[in-house]
Amino acid sequence: MSIEQRHRINTPSVIYDRAVGQTVVINLLTGHYFRLDEASSMLWERLETAPTAAALMASCTNPDDLAARLPAILNELQDHGLVAAVTDGTIPTDQPPASWTFAGFTLESFTDLEDILGLDPIHEADPTAGWPQARAA
Amino acid sequence: MNVSLLERPTPLRTGAAVIASRWRPTRIAVCEAGPLTPDRDAGCRAVSDLVATLSSLGCEVFVGDESAGSLPGHVQRFSPDAVVISRPGLFARLHASLTDIAVPKLFFAHDLHHVRLSLQRAFDPALDPRAAEVMRLVEGFCFRTADLSVLPTTAEAAAATTAFPGAAIVAAPYFAMPTEPRMPRPPGPVRLVFVGGAAHAPNRDGVAWFIREIWPTLHASGIAQCLAVCGAWPRALVDSLARPGVEFHGPLSEPALAAVMRSSTAGIAPLRFGAGLKRKTLDYLSRGLPVLSTVFGVQGLFPCGPGRDPPGVIVCAGPADWIAAVRRLGRDATAWQTLSEAGHDFITTEFSSAVHRDGIHRILQALGVCP
Numbered sequence: 001m002s003i004e005q006r007h008r009i010n011t012p013s014v015i016y017d018r019a020v021g022q023t024v025v026i027n028l029l030t031g032h033y034f035r036l037d038e039a040s041s042m043l044w045e046r047l048e049t050a051p052t053a054a055a056l057m058a059s060c061t062n063p064d065d066l067a068a069r070l071p072a073i074l075n076e077l078q079d080h081g082l083v084a085a086v087t088d089g090t091i092p093t094d095q096p097p098a099s100w101t102f103a104g105f106t107l108e109s110f111t112d113l114e115d116i117l118g119l120d121p122i123h124e125a126d127p128t129a130g131w132p133q134a135r136a137a
Numbered sequence: 138m139n140v141s142l143l144e145r146p147t148p149l150r151t152g153a154a155v156i157a158s159r160w161r162p163t164r165i166a167v168c169e170a171g172p173l174t175p176d177r178d179a180g181c182r183a184v185s186d187l188v189a190t191l192s193s194l195g196c197e198v199f200v201g202d203e204s205a206g207s208l209p210g211h212v213q214r215f216s217p218d219a220v221v222i223s224r225p226g227l228f229a230r231l232h233a234s235l236t237d238i239a240v241p242k243l244f245f246a247h248d249l250h251h252v253r254l255s256l257q258r259a260f261d262p263a264l265d266p267r268a269a270e271v272m273r274l275v276e277g278f279c280f281r282t283a284d285l286s287v288l289p290t291t292a293e294a295a296a297a298t299t300a301f302p303g304a305a306i307v308a309a310p311y312f313a314m315p316t317e318p319r320m321p322r323p324p325g326p327v328r329l330v331f332v333g334g335a336a337h338a339p340n341r342d343g344v345a346w347f348i349r350e351i352w353p354t355l356h357a358s359g360i361a362q363c364l365a366v367c368g369a370w371p372r373a374l375v376d377s378l379a380r381p382g383v384e385f386h387g388p389l390s391e392p393a394l395a396a397v398m399r400s401s402t403a404g405i406a407p408l409r410f411g412a413g414l415k416r417k418t419l420d421y422l423s424r425g426l427p428v429l430s431t432v433f434g435v436q437g438l439f440p441c442g443p444g445r446d447p448p449g450v451i452v453c454a455g456p457a458d459w460i461a462a463v464r465r466l467g468r469d470a471t472a473w474q475t476l477s478e479a480g481h482d483f484i485t486t487e488f489s490s491a492v493h494r495d496g497i498h499r500i501l502q503a504l505g506v507c508p
Contacts, residue, residue: 013233015278024274028229033271113271 003057006086007074008050014082016044027081033110034082039103043073046097050086059097066102073105080109162197163501163508166217167245170227171204177334177369177388179416180247183289183311184223187245190313190490190497195508203227209234218506221245225272228279241504244283247311248413249293251276253339256410260342273300280304285503289414290437309500312416313493319425319481320399322474326362327467330401330426332394332417334368339411339433341374347407348378351459356382360464364405365397395424402473403427403466406434407459413437419488422449422480427473429453429462449480 009016016025023041025034036044046056053070057063077083167188175182191198199215201208212220212235220235222228223245235242251273258264280286280301288294289311297306331347333340344366355361367386375385386397398404404421406428414437421428428434428450438447446452451462466473486492501507 012236012282015229015274017274017277024270026271026274028233028275028278033267110267113265113267 003054004052006050006052006091007047007077007083008086008091009044009047010082010084018045025082030081031111031113032080033113034080035108035110037106037108040105040107042100043102043105046100047077047083049093049095049097050091051097055096059099061099061101063102069102069105076107080107162195163219163506164197164199164215164217165191165219165221165506166199166201166212166215167191167221167223168201168203168208168212168227168231169223170202172202173200176391178337180224182416183247184245186311186313186493187221187497190494193490193494194498194501196501203231213238219243219501219504222283223247225250225276225279228283229275232279232282241284241506242282243500243504244279244286246276246279246286246288246297248288248411249276249297250412252293252296253410253412256412257338257342260409261338277301280306285500287500292437293412307500307503309496310488310493311414312419312488313490314419314423314484314488316485316489317424317481319477322470322477323400323402327360327402327463328363328365328400329361329403329405329429329463330365330367330397330421331405331407332367332420334388335370335374339408340368342410343406343408343431343434345374345378346409347405347459348380348383351407351456352380352383354456354460355463356380360460360467361402365401367394367397398424398426401426403429403463406430407453408433411436418450419484423484423488425477425481427451427466427476427480429459429466448483449476451476 010027013029014025014027016023018041021038023036023044025036025044026032027034043056046059051059053074056070057066060066074083078085167184169181169184173181173185175185188198188200199212199217201211208231217238217240219241220238221243222231224247225244228244232242251269254264254269254272258266258269276297277300280297281304284305286297286304286306287309288297288306289308291308294306294308298304331344333344335341335344348364352361352364362382364383365386366384367389369388370385378385386393389397398421404417404426406415406418408415408431411433415434418428418430418434418438430450430452431454432452435447435450435452438450451465453459453462466476498507
């Protein structure tokens with residue numbers, strides 16, 4: 001991974017909400033749902049400005065700790081479709097990320113709510129022919 | 138019906154044709170997650186009514202079905218003036234694929250799903266506790282992203298506006314109720330009817346609760362003779378809810394359903410949680426059938442409370458209320474007649490095709506795409 005590569009949160013197919021002590025993230029295309037704890041949310045928030053890896057590390061008070069983990073973290077987020085490499089030069093802002101301390105990163109992944117997101121909960125699947133008829137796998 | 142399932146015709150090239158094309162009908166793409174099954178699902182009925190009313194207003198309507206595949210491409214080729222997307226899951230999935238289509242997107246929300254899931258949790262411990270949280274996030278995205286969102290009740294529109302500041306949310310009629318002749322009170326013992334399938338969690342819970350907690354007393358004491366449950370219910374549930382006097386009819390054709398309604402003394406909506414307008418309640422009332430309901434079965438009809446039941450409805454809380462209300466309808470023909478007439482008049486006035494058409498027309502005006 002080049003340290004000049006920018007990564008952005010993969011909106012609009014990814015939505016997220018910051019709550020007390022956590023961030024909830026949903027990939028609308030897969031129906032998968034994720035939780036980031038307080039520490040992990042720090043990195044996630046900084047991805048809102050689509051920074052380069054170099055800028056992320058420059059803003060971090062313990063860049064060596066981050067550098068050791070950042071490629072794997074970004075790969076994991078990309079694998080889940082939550083972030084994407086910026087390839088067209090479009091970035092939300094050129095502001096550098098706010099100063100922060102890397103205190104670890106854990107992405108909790110849940111696939112068991114797929115039905116709620118994928119189908120319509122007001123009309124759950126009928127066992128015979130009712131609404132909504134889920135697509136055959 | 139002016140419903141188009143065709144792709145957009147080849148663009149016209151002559152001068153006269155170009156002028157004609159400026160006068161083409163307003164094109165509305167209506168997107169659903171699956172095939173429309175209005176006889177099985179009130180949400181589909183609402184979408185069907187919307188499509189019919191849009192057509193009656195002179196719009197050209199494309200009905201897209203996500204499960205058939207390639208929905209974004211079909212919508213794009215139709216070249217709509219506005220896109221209506223039904224239900225939150227589909228809106229969330231589809232919106233990202235339609236960002237290139239620079240026309241207003243309307244979120245046809247049906248109800249506040251996250252509220253219903255929160256309420257459901259009290260009666261259904263098996264429901265994932267995160268479901269309401271996740272749905273609230275998804276619905277928040279839909280309401281904030283849509284150019285306009287529509288809910289069927291003013292209470293829910295107000296609640297959603299408060300919950301999701303900045304979103305444009307309005308209430309509009311979801312159902313155009315057919316004008317049914319008011320039925321006379323059937324002779325003989327009290328017969329109750331419930332319309333709705335087990336696939337909808339509030340129906341499943343409400344019917345099970347009614348049959349277990351209320352029906353045995355009603356039947357054993359001779360207050361009511363029969364409860365007809367109309368809709369799709371799986372065999373295992375039917376077996377577990379089998380009681381003397383309870384009949385599961387399965388999904389019925391409209392004539393068969395009308396026959397069951399004609400032989401019934403009252404319609405019931407014993408829902409212990411839920412959200413949105415209940416078409417079953419409107420359906421009972423439209424035929425002149427008095428309704429016995431919890432507050433959830435009459436959401437959106439009126440603000441109700443003690444002494445303020447909606448026309449044609451007796452709102453019941455606990456089992457004693459239900460038993461007293463059924464007994465009253467069985468004994469008091471005048472009360473039955475008064476409720477029957479009030480409910481029938483109410484539906485004719487408030488949920489007619491004309492009212493529905495006015496509501497949809499206002500939505501098109503708000504979107505700036507009036508025919």
